[in-house]
Amino acid sequence: MVLEKPGGPLVLRERPVPVSADGEVLIEVSACGVCRTDLHLLDTELPDIRYPIVPGHQIVGRVVETGSGVHSLKCGQRVGVPWLGGTCGHCGYCADGRENLCDAARFTGYQIDGGYATHCVADARYAFALPETYGDLEVAPLLCAGLIGYRSLRMCGDARRVGFYGFGAAAHILTQVALWQGRTVFAFTRPGDLRAQAFATGLGAAWVGDSDAIPPEPLDAAVIFAAAGELVPAALKAIRKGGTVVCGGIHMSDIPRFPYSSLWGERSVRSVANLTRRDAEEFLALAPRVPVRTQITVYPLEQANTALDDLRAGRLSGAAVIAPRQESSA
Ligand SMILES: [Zn+2]
C-alpha cells in the first residue's frame, strides 16, 4: 500500500519483491502496526517526504533472504523492524549513545519503504528478535507504541503519579508497564470519550477524565501522546512543582501561549525523539515479564486506509494492526 502523493490515500500496487543488498535482510511481512506517525506522513506534517513511499514501521515478519555480510540473522527467523532504520554510527550523537538524534538517521516507512506490504528489506543491524511468547499480530504494536512509549515513560524518572494524555496504542501498553513498576496512572482522554475512559479504567488507571480536567491530586509527570499542542499547558497545570511534561509524538500542533507561572517551580517540558537500539532491546526484554498484553484490531493489507481512518477518528481501543495474509492470533 503506497503513498504516492501528499494527502494519500494509500494505493494498492503490485511491485517486484525487493532484493536484499549488502547488510540487509528481505522480510516476508506477517503483521505491521499502525501508528499516528503514519497519519502525520499522510497529512504532510513531517518534512521532506519522498514519494512514493510505503508506510509502516512496526513490522513483524520472517527473514527469507540475507544479503552478503549478514551474520546476526538467519533465514526463517522471526524479526521486528522499528522506526529507526539506520544511523551513521560515527557522529557525536551516535558515539554518545544517542543514535536516536543522529542527523543522518533513516526511518522505516518514511525514508525506507515500510511494512504496509507483503515484503520489505531492512538493515539487519536494526532488526530485532522478538519475544516468543507473543503472536505476530499482538507483538507488532510493541515496536513503536511500546518502544517509544517506553522511552517516554523513562523520561518521567521516578515519578509515582503519571498522567497519560491520549489513551491510544501507546498509553494502553504503558499503563501496564507503569503499574508493574509501582506507579499510579491517571488517564486523560478527548473530552467526553467515555469508551476510552472505560478502556483506561479496565487497564487499571486510578483516575480517568477529560484532557482539560485537573486531577484530584497533582501528578509527578505527564506524557502527552496526542498531537494537540493545547495539552502542554493543560498538563503543566496538572503536575506538581519539579514535575515533567513529556511530549511523546513526532508532531504536535502549535502550543498556545501560557503564563510563565505554569512553568515556574522547576517544571519542565521536553520531547522524546525516535528510539535507540538499546531502548528496543530493553523494552522487548521487559514486555514479556510484565507481561504486556496488547489489544488489537486487525485489518487486511488492502484495508490500510480504513485502519488509518479509524485511528484518526478515535474509533479504536488499543492498536490497529495490518496483516497481509489472514492469520489467527497466537
Ligand atoms: Zn510510530
Ligand SMILES: [Zn+2]
Ligand atoms: Zn549519527
